[in-house]
Amino acid sequence: MRILWLSHEPGLAGAELCLVEAARGLQAKGHQVRAVVPARAGLADRLAAAGVSVSVVDYAWWVGTDARRAVRHRLRRLRRNIRASKKLLRLVREVQPDLVVTNTLAICSGAFASRCARIPHVWYVHELFGKEGHNLFFDFGESMSLRLMNRLSDQIVVNSNAVRRQLQDWIPPEKLRVVYNAVEVPPVSRPIKRTDHRFRLIHVGRLSPSKRQEDAITALSLLAKKDLDVSLALVGEESPEYGAFLRNLARDLGVAERVEFIAFMEDPFSAVAASDVALMCSRGEAFGRVTIEAMKLGKPVIGAKSGGTAELIQDGWNGFLYQLANAEDLAAKIEVLYGDRRLLMSMGRQAQEWSQRTLNLETYASDLINVFQEAIDHHAGRKEKMAHSLGS
Structure with a gap:
């Protein structure tokens, strides 16, 4: 399986560390992962060290905080995303992946590029939105954006039932899959010596x-x-x-x-x-x-x-x-x-x-492979159904 995986951040926060762990686990099982980041920073370095090829495309978020929801900010992000979707479409056609994964609900360019290229797409949601989360609000409204996520995805992976519950009013249950992250912890190299009994x-x-x-x-x-x-x-x-x-x-x-x-x-x-x-x-x-x-x-x-x-x-x-x-x-x-x-x-x-x-790498990679295969099968079934309806 060839997977093109998009990150919304160039650094190494929780969702990005999950991407690195997923790439390592999937590659260990013989699958190929190529990543796309908005800029070169810590994530690109960590992925390269894991043997993952990395491309850079300057896409924007389609969510913002209260302070950045003004019309001018939303229009600026929209223009960047239109340009980014065109670049991503060229990249998708060049790489010819079996699947595109968007590693967050904060970006949408990969989903639009996948639809244009007729490639299966999975949205991997690591965050809560609105006031339940960290005050992230969709540029084009909650209802419209989440319905678009449903239409532009073959499966949607969430990292907890809490996230699943937040999405379930817009996404059918058969399309939502809960996959808990692996979370690798390195050995403690320099233990801190305690000098008191506090x-x-x-x-x-x-x-x-x-x-x-x-x-x-x-x-x-x-x-x-x-x-x-x-x-x-x-x-x-x-x-x-x-x-x-x-x-x-x-x-x-x-x-x-x-x-x-x-x-x-x-x-x-x-x-x-x-x-x-x-x-x-x-x-x-x-x-x-x-x-x-x-x-x-x-x-x-x-x-x-x-x-x-x-x-x-x-x-x-x-x-x-x-x-x-x-x-x-x-x-x-x-x-x-x-x-x-x-x-x-x-x-x-x-x-x-x-x-x-x-919560280990073996289980995590196996769960992701199962969901990704479901997405590929769903996409193939949808194409077959469309071809049949056109033929009749």
Whole structure:
């Protein structure tokens, strides 16, 4: 199977890491993957190291945040996408793939090029949209855009049931397939030596309102009032206003010395491995790559009962779920593990065993191959049906 795979980002965030893992898994099974990126950066380098050919096409998103939904921004993106679709059509005709995969709902040029070239197309959705996600809104409206996604796809892969539920009003159930990501975690090369016995919490992810790190700080303050020796590390780049808000909150609640802000870590896995519990406070994780990374490092995760997080954490077995935006509930769950180190260890062990058994490269690649073959078969059946109707 020859697959042309389009990424919306040139960097290495969650969806892009999934692309790299998928390419490695598919190539190990004898399939060919060629990638398209909007610019050369970290993703292109990582793919090249995995033996994947990479092309660059300057396409734009067809979604925007509230700040970039003005008509002029939408028209500018539309013009870029018209030009990009023509370039992609030439590339598709040159490569002659069996299948085109668009690695996000944020771009559409690959879908239009595939339709023009009469090549099967799969949309691979890694994100929630609208207010449930990260305030991403379609340039041409939700209903019209999602109906177009349905018409321009032979199958749609989603990375959680949370994403499936958000799409199910526009996409028929037989076209939606849930495939959980593999999530590879490298060995921790430089373990961090602990110099104290403080109970360590960690939250990895960009500091932004949708991630709700404020809940972690508020929960920490409630634990501090009980004289529990707990600290919190917040690892991730900051949106300036929210970062300042979190620092002020920690100071106002009297826990500033217990909170460490780490803007960038080349190896965040070492920090997770040195912690006791990982937190996931986000209001709308489509999947939760960070959650699985922590589990694979043997850490229980306490996460908000929201989005894909609620599918990954089996409450009371490999972690705890707490009510979204309820810092008191979060603090209570942390306190349980603080007071029961045997439960802490068993939850971490169960999290590691489950994640390694369930979310691995072999299973991931096999699941994708099955869906891609369904898409190819669906496309062939549609062409045959069309030819039959024209002949009659």
